Ligand SMILES: Nc1ncnc2c1ncn2[C@@H]1O[C@H](COP(=O)(O)OP(=O)(O)OP(=O)(O)O)[C@@H](O)[C@H]1O
Ligand code: SF4
């Protein structure tokens with residue numbers, strides 16, 4: 297019998313699952329490379345594992361270029377994966393267009409960051425929603441049934457009274473209203489999974505909360521499994537049940553959102569949190585303000601994904617890097633005493649004997 301640990305909350309049914317999901321994009325060859333046999337690729341997503349559960353929001357957080365949208369597009373089966381598996385209700389699924397793709401899209405819907413670009417400017421709200429309802433077989437058999445379904449959809453995203461919005465063109469709507477129409481269009485499929493790629497990042501700060509509250513409400517009322525993609529880790533705490541952190545194409549930390557955002561384990565997650573706008577810190581002491589300088593945050597650039605660093609991809613920026621981090625890829629390691637919380641970081645290896653920071657190249661960055 298081992299020491300008893302605090303029990304984790306009961307988990308709901310897994311709807312969609314990715315295992316070792318990998319996507320490498322070929323790099324277009326330049327003339328001088330034509331004689332070389334080497335085929336260069338962008339390692340956009342490497343060995344990603346995640347589960348989306350019914351009635352839960354999972355946030356996927358990371359900075360620009362970390363691979364978040366590629367994960368969403370792979371899960372939506374818009375990209376062919378290089379390797380790995382995607383399981384819908386436990387069943388391995390690969391679809392490439394046609395009827396099987398439509399059947400998959402009925403259950404797994406993706407919304408895009410820029411609703412203006414994803415809605416056709418020459419068509420009205422009615423056209424976009426009717427098309428979605430019809431493609432997915434939810435348009436009813438009569439004009440009256442279709443009209444009812446359209447009103448229902450607009451009601452679900454709180455665009456009421458429906459008459460005010462239904463015959464509008466995208467340019468006649470605000471950013472928040474356009475994003476609501478894009479969400480309504482996704483709901484026209486009556487999906488089980490909603491992959492929301494940066495749903496609020498292009499909206500004014502004042503209306504972001506309304507759209508996030510709408511998504512939370514949909515999760516609860518429709519029991520949706522939601523993947524919420526964002527580079528704003530603060531919003532993950534507010535909105536998501538679980539949080540996954542991605543860096544340079546790999547998952548580096550995961551767990552329930554409260555734990556990951558309040559007690560981040562991975563040095564990269566700590567960096568993200570230190571970089572996030574925090575009203576308390578902005579108004580706080582000069583010492584707090586100084587803590588937000590790029591140097592203290594482990595500044596530097598994300599690595600090239602064509603030739604990513606060996607070992608831990610974060611090691612060139614990590615203040616805790618140890619010699620092993622430069623060559624050995626850290627596996628998912630459990631954070632002791634926190635059920636479900638893990639980090640891909642050698643600091644959490646119970647058998648680690650190296651001193652954190654001992655690989656730092658710069659004098660002064662070496663841990664004392
Ligand atoms: N079609 C493509 N062909 C080649 N490289 C691509 C392609 N799509 C994405 N990439 C590369 O893959 C990496 C991950 O891109 P991705 O768009 O998934 O990142 P992201 O985390 O969504 O970034 P952002 O926050 O800016 O949206 C980037 O280096 C990007 O340049
Ligand atoms: S594995 Fe090493 S380099 Fe990577 S985050 Fe952990 S301590 Fe830093």
Ligand SMILES: [Mg+2]
Nearest residue numbers: 364365366493
């Ligand atoms: Mg993206």
